[in-house]
Each structure stands twice: as C-alpha cells, then as structure tokens.
Amino acid sequence: MFARGLKRKCVDQEDDGEGALAGFGTIPSYSLQRQSLLDMSLVKLQLCHMLVEPNLCRSVLIANTVRQIQEEMTRDGVGQGAAPQSTGRAPLDRLVSTEILCRTVRGPEAGCPVPDLGDGPLQGPLPEICTVDAAEVPRSPQSNPWEMDSPRESRGSFQKSLDQIFETLEHKNHSSMEDLFSDMDSSYYDLDTVLTGMMTSAKPGLCDGLEGFAAAAPPPGSTCKSDLAEVDHVVEILVET
Amino acid sequence: SRYRKKKQKRYLLPDIISTVEFNHTGELLATGDKGGRVVIFQREPESKNAPHSQGEYDVYSTFQSHEPEFDYLKSLEIEEKINKIKWLPQQNAAHSLLSTNDKTIKLWKITERDKRPEGYNLKDEEGKLKDLSTVTSLQVPVLKPMDLMVEVSPRRIFANGHTYHINSISVNSDCETYMSADDLRINLWHLAVTDRSFNIVDIKPANMEDLTEVITASEFHPHHCNLFVYSSSKGSLRLCDMRAAALCDKHSKLFEEPEDPSSRSFFSEIISSVSDVKFSHSGRYMLTRDYLTVKVWDLNMEARPIETYQVHDYLRSKLCSLYENDCIFDKFECAWNGSDSVIMTGAYNNFFRMFDRNSKRDVTLEASRESSKPRAVLKPRRVCMGGKRRRDDISVDSLDFTKKILHTAWHPAENIIAIAATNNLYIFQDKVNSDMH
Numbered sequence: 001m002f003a004r005g006l007k008r009k010c011v012d013q014e015d016d017g018e019g020a021l022a023g024f025g026t027i028p029s030y031s032l033q034r035q036s037l038l039d040m041s042l043v044k045l046q047l048c049h050m051l052v053e054p055n056l057c058r059s060v061l062i063a064n065t066v067r068q069i070q071e072e073m074t075r076d077g078v079g080q081g082a083a084p085q086s087t088g089r090a091p092l093d094r095l096v097s098t099e100i101l102c103r104t105v106r107g108p109e110a111g112c113p114v115p116d117l118g119d120g121p122l123q124g125p126l127p128e129i130c131t132v133d134a135a136e137v138p139r140s141p142q143s144n145p146w147e148m149d150s151p152r153e154s155r156g157s158f159q160k161s162l163d164q165i166f167e168t169l170e171h172k173n174h175s176s177m178e179d180l181f182s183d184m185d186s187s188y189y190d191l192d193t194v195l196t197g198m199m200t201s202a203k204p205g206l207c208d209g210l211e212g213f214a215a216a217a218p219p220p221g222s223t224c225k226s227d228l229a230e231v232d233h234v235v236e237i238l239v240e241t
Numbered sequence: 242s243r244y245r246k247k248k249q250k251r252y253l254l255p256d257i258i259s260t261v262e263f264n265h266t267g268e269l270l271a272t273g274d275k276g277g278r279v280v281i282f283q284r285e286p287e288s289k290n291a292p293h294s295q296g297e298y299d300v301y302s303t304f305q306s307h308e309p310e311f312d313y314l315k316s317l318e319i320e321e322k323i324n325k326i327k328w329l330p331q332q333n334a335a336h337s338l339l340s341t342n343d344k345t346i347k348l349w350k351i352t353e354r355d356k357r358p359e360g361y362n363l364k365d366e367e368g369k370l371k372d373l374s375t376v377t378s379l380q381v382p383v384l385k386p387m388d389l390m391v392e393v394s395p396r397r398i399f400a401n402g403h404t405y406h407i408n409s410i411s412v413n414s415d416c417e418t419y420m421s422a423d424d425l426r427i428n429l430w431h432l433a434v435t436d437r438s439f440n441i442v443d444i445k446p447a448n449m450e451d452l453t454e455v456i457t458a459s460e461f462h463p464h465h466c467n468l469f470v471y472s473s474s475k476g477s478l479r480l481c482d483m484r485a486a487a488l489c490d491k492h493s494k495l496f497e498e499p500e501d502p503s504s505r506s507f508f509s510e511i512i513s514s515v516s517d518v519k520f521s522h523s524g525r526y527m528l529t530r531d532y533l534t535v536k537v538w539d540l541n542m543e544a545r546p547i548e549t550y551q552v553h554d555y556l557r558s559k560l561c562s563l564y565e566n567d568c569i570f571d572k573f574e575c576a577w578n579g580s581d582s583v584i585m586t587g588a589y590n591n592f593f594r595m596f597d598r599n600s601k602r603d604v605t606l607e608a609s610r611e612s613s614k615p616r617a618v619l620k621p622r623r624v625c626m627g628g629k630r631r632r633d634d635i636s637v638d639s640l641d642f643t644k645k646i647l648h649t650a651w652h653p654a655e656n657i658i659a660i661a662a663t664n665n666l667y668i669f670q671d672k673v674n675s676d677m678h
Contacts, residue, residue: 034507037507037561037564040564040565044567052317052318052319052320053315053317053343053406055406055570056405056406056424056425056455057424057455057457057474057514057570058567058570060452060453060454060455060474061474061510061511061514061570063453064453064510065507065508065510065511068507068510069507
C-alpha cells in the first residue's frame with residue numbers, strides 16, 4: 001500500500017536492519033514512516049507569510065494525502081489521541097489547522113521570518129514554525145469557526161483560505177491537542193534540522209533520498225529587467241553542422 | 242536512424258523559460274519567461290545560396306509582456322511569469338498572440354515596418370516644418386525601404402477575470418473567442434471585449450473545506466468550436482459542449498482510467514494529476530501527461546486511454562523523495578507532431594522523450610551543451626536502475642532533478658522541435674528529409 005521504496009525498509013522492529021542501511025540503526029516501522037509522511041505533509045502546508053500565493057493544486061494534493069493517511073490511521077485504530085466515532089467526519093478531526101500547529105509547538109512568537117524562496121525544487125532553509133496573529137483565538141468547539149460565505153475569501157489572505165481547508169472541526173479541548181502531538185517527534189519542527197538531516201544524517205531518513213540530488217542553487221537566470229536590446233548580446237548561438 | 246541526425250541550435254536567454262509555442266505556420270516561435278518577457282524567433286526563409294543555414298530560427302522581437310504587481314487586498318505579489326502564450330491565426334499582415342501570467346491576459350499585435358515615406362511637402366527630413374516660402378513645387382511622397390523594424394503593441398488587456406491562478410488559455414477555432422482557465426474556473430472571452438467574460442466552468446465548492454480537486458489544464462477542440470476539454474488534479478478529463486448549457490459544469494464525457502488497486506500508494510493521486518492535455522491535430526484524440534506517463538485517449542472511448550507510455554517509470558520507487566523535495570508537483574507538458582504519429586514530453590536531467598505511436602519505439606534524448614559538439618549526432622540516452630549497465634548509461638541516482646524539461650513544442654508541420662531547459666532554448670531540426678510522416 002505504501003510506496004515501494006518505503007516498503008523495502010518496512011521491516012519489523014525485531015529484524016536487524018540489512019543491506020545498505022545496516023549499521024545506521026533500526027529501520028523505521030511502517031507506522032512510524034506513515035506518521036513521518038503525515039508530519040512532512042503538514043509542514044509542507046505551512047508556508048506562512050509567503051510573498052506569492054501558494055500553488056492551490058499542490059496544496060489540495062497535499063491536503064488529500066494528509067486525509068488519506070488520517071483515514072488509514074483511523075481504520076488501523078491508530079489514533080492521534082481519542083477517536084470520537086460519533087460523527088461521520090471523524091477523520092477530519094485529525095486534521096489540524098496550520099495556525100494551531102504553529103501555536104502549540106512554539107508558543108507565542110512575534111511574526112515570522114520571510115522565507116527565502118529559491119527557484120530550485122528544494123526550498124531554501126524554511127523559517128521555523130511561526131504563529132499567526134495574536135488576534136486569532138481558539139474557537140468554541142461546537143460552532144463552525146469559519147464562516148464560509150464568499151466575502152471572507154476576498155477579505156483575508158489566501159492563507160486563511162488554506163486554513164479553511166484544514167480546520168479542526170471538533171477538537172474538544174486542549175488536552176486532545178496534547179494527545180495530537182504526544183507521539184510526534186518534536187525534532188521535526190526544527191525545520192533546519194530536518195532539511196540538514198535529509199542530506200547528512202546517518203539515521204535512516206523517511207526516504208532513501210536520491211544520492212544525486214543536491215540542494216538546488218537558484219538557476220543563474222536573473223530576473224532583473226535588463227535592457228532588452230542587450231538580449232542579442234547575451235544570446236549565445238551554437239550551431240551543429 | 243531518423244532520430245539521430247539533427248541540427249541543433251541553442252539560445253541562452255536571460256531568464257528561466259516558462260512557455261514555448263509555435264504559431265500556426267511554424268514560421269514564428271514564441272517563448273515566455275519568468276521575468277515577464279516574450280522573445281519571438283522567426284524562421285529564415287530557405288535560401289539556395291546558403292543551403293546549410295536553411296530554415297533556421299533567429300531572434301525576431303523581444304518585449305516586456307507583464308510586470309510584477311501587488312494585490313493590495315490579499316497582500317500578495319502577482320508574479321510576472323508568463324504561464325502561457327497562444328498565437329491567434331493570422332488574418333492579415335500582422336501577427337497576434339495572447340500571453341498570460343497568473344491573473345491577466347494580454348493581446349499583442351506584432352507588425353513589421355520596412356518602408357517609410359520620404360519627400361513630404363510641409364516637413365523636412367528631420368520632421369521640422371518647412372518655411373512655406375521655400376516651397377516652390379509639390380511632390381508626391383514616396384515609400385522608401387528601411388531596415389526592418391518589428392513593432393509590438395498591446396491591443397487588449399483582459400484583467401480581473403480570475404480569482405485563482407490562470408494555468409491555460411486556448412483560442413477557439415472560431416477565431417473570435419478564447420478561454421482562460423484557473424484552478425477552479427474557466428472563462429470564455431471575446432477577443433474584442435475586455436470588460437466582460439462568461440464563466441463556463443465553476444468547480445469551486447460552496448464550502449472551501451470540501452475542495453479536493455482543481456482544474457489543471459484546458460483546451461478547445463481544434464475543429465468543433467463548441468467543444469473543449471479540461472483536466473483535473475485527480476486524473477480525469479471532462480469534455481464539455483457549450484451548446485448544452487451556459488454553465489458547463491455537467492460534462493458531456495468523462496474520461497477516467499480506473500485505478501489499479503495493486504499499485505495504490507499514498508502518492509497515487511498525486512501522480513495521477515494531469516499536468517497537460519492536448520488535442521491531436523486531427524481532433525480525434527487527446528494526449529495527457531501525468532507524473533510518470535503520457536496517455537493517448539480516443540474521444541469515443543471514455544473508459545480508459547488507448548495508449549499509455551512510460552516516461553520515467555524508474556522514478557516510481559523514489560516517489561517519497563520526490564514528494565519531499567516537491568519534484569512530484571512538477572508540471573510537464575506534452576506535444577504531438579504534425580501528423581499525430583509521434584508524441585513528445587520532457588523529463589529530468591534535461592532529458593526528453595519521444596514515442597512513435599506506430600512503431601511503438603521510443604527514445605530518450607538530452608538537451609545539453611555538452612552533447613552539442615560539431616558533427617556530433619544526438620545520441621539516445623538510457624537510464625539504468627541497477628544491474629546490467631552499459632557504457633554511457635546514467636544511473637537513476639545520479640539524475641539531476643534541477644534540470645527539468647517542462648516545456649516543449651513541435652512545429653505544426655515539420656520535424657522541428659523547441660525544447661526549453663531552464664534558461665536555454667534548444668531548437669532541433671532534421672538535417673535530412675525524414676520519412677517520419
């Protein structure tokens with residue numbers, strides 16, 4: 001059910017790690033890898049304070065992936081905390097809005113550093129998880145916190161629209177939120193560590209990683225508005241005869 | 242082999258190329274870039290005097306199409322990157338094209354001036370008014386040749402039509418209307434009217450929490466002006482008929498391949514998302530690109546594609562890493578050749594792939610300056626997963642995922658292809674007449 005690459009590492013805890021990963025320690029179990037994939041997905045959704053609107057298609061695909069993982073975890077009976085069965089929307093209970101993720105882990109922090117958005121597929125070092133405005137307050141559990149009428153969409157930033165996609169519907173109280181995070185490896189929230197860990201860590205990461213894949217330097221093309229008459233000068237022509 | 246002998250020309254452009262498009266005759270090739278610039282290349286007419294430079298492309302015109310903007314309501318920047326360029330069919334001496342960024346579509350008119358009038362009666366050579374007392378006779382101004390000047394001017398600006406990011410534009414075969422598609426909506430415009438557009442598809446849910454699917458690409462049928470197709474992030478295609486209703490939310494046909502339950506993973510949906518859809522020139526088929534395959538669909542069969550080609554199946558076991566570094570969201574385009582017998586798409590490591598639908602042969606080629614030595618032939622490349630490895634094979638682990646060929650275009654009639662590799666535009670032409678058609 002999992003990607004083939006992960007299955008190869010899905011050995012039981014009892015088995016010794018074998019092959020290329022031998023000597024690096026225990027290979028993570030399927031459920032731990034699944035949890036890590038969930039964590040990674042939630043982190044991906046948290047691109048706070050971007051200068052440009054995030055890609056909606058990408059966000060929707062990641063959100064769907066999160067939902068799938070949550071549903072499977074629920075079916076397996078693995079809960080992040082209590083599993084209320086009353087509503088048909090139980091899987092959505094597990095979805096955590098980005099702002100709550102920010103607030104709970106780091107506590108109130110002022111602002112959020114603007115991320116350096118490289119052009120390569122690997123984003124540059126992302127800022128640590130930030131909080132949203134202090135004006136946001138936890139809502140009463142029973143009411144639908146988000147009014148879905150269209151004026152909201154035009155009012156707020158797109159980040160709020162994204163929050164609307166992933167909101168916690170019925171988290172009853174803060175204790176369930178602690179449960180939510182209790183088995184999450186908190187080191188994942190130090191994104192610099194995560195990204196460095198991807199490259200250099202001796203532990204078996206979530207993914208094999210692609211050995212040939214290096215951190216992308218932004219391509220040399222500049223976005224400066226060079227004089228268009230100079231285009232001819234910078235154009236190099238290579239003709240094969 | 243017909244794939245090997247190619248003449249290669251490489252242009253280094255000042256910015257990352259974001260779209261490539263031939264016009265309807267193939268005489269002009271337009272590129273758009275991340276900095277909002279459009280560069281147009283023109284094919285030189287073949288000359289008997291210089292048979293070696295027959296029909297090559299040179300820079301024809303360059304202009305700034307879009308500038309970065311700021312959306313004050315959302316406190317977000319609007320990128321000037323050109324997402325798509327579409328040429329209008331030529332109706333007079335001028336050429337016209339549509340270019341679009343995330344929010345605004347512009348119609349540009351490209352005209353040539355190669356003559357200018359001389360011999361005015363009232364003005365002198367510099368344009369200053371003459372002293373009338375010096376005018377003793379009348380002359381008729383004559384047109385004298387001058388150096389070719391290409392003038393580009395914006396004729397229409399179609400703004401404020403989209404809340405979400407525009408991913409496609411497509412000119413209708415009626416040559417009067419065109420459509421623009423964003424993540425959730427498709428609008429129909431008349432080329433002469435900028436203050437109004439008609440919404441023809443709207444998949445925005447009443448409750449944005451329920452959003453699970455977006456529009457990824459859209460195109461008008463090449464012959465039937467009432468038909469268009471749009472693709473989704475769940476891998477489905479919807480063919481719509483504008484005669485059926487004003488709002489084409491109900492598709493006429495839904496093309497969807499059933500999922501193979503044995504290969505299902507958490508990444509199945511993401512890799513099924515269609516990044517590009519193109520009608521064949523005949524109008525009988527559609528070509529789609531998803532992350533790992535290209536598929537040919539028959540308009541008469543909705544149940545499954547009639548052909549599926551693996552672009553880089555060796556990535557299937559690397560999906561988790563590609564998800565982690567976001568490469569899994571890369572949107573590759575695809576293209577038909579003029580006779581719909583060969584299809585082409587890009588991949589990583591500056592590789593691009595061609596599939597011959599008749600012979601079922603396929604080839605992997607590389608667009609790189611290293612391989613462009615004089616007298617070199619374009620050598621087919623091979624990616625190996627491990628096991629037996631031939632010389633010159635590339636191991637999948639040494640592929641460069643920053644070198645991706647997302648944008649490719651095929652001349653409408655001839656074996657000329659344009660490949661965009663980051664800042665480089667490669668134009669490959671057959672040296673000898675090919676029997677590919």
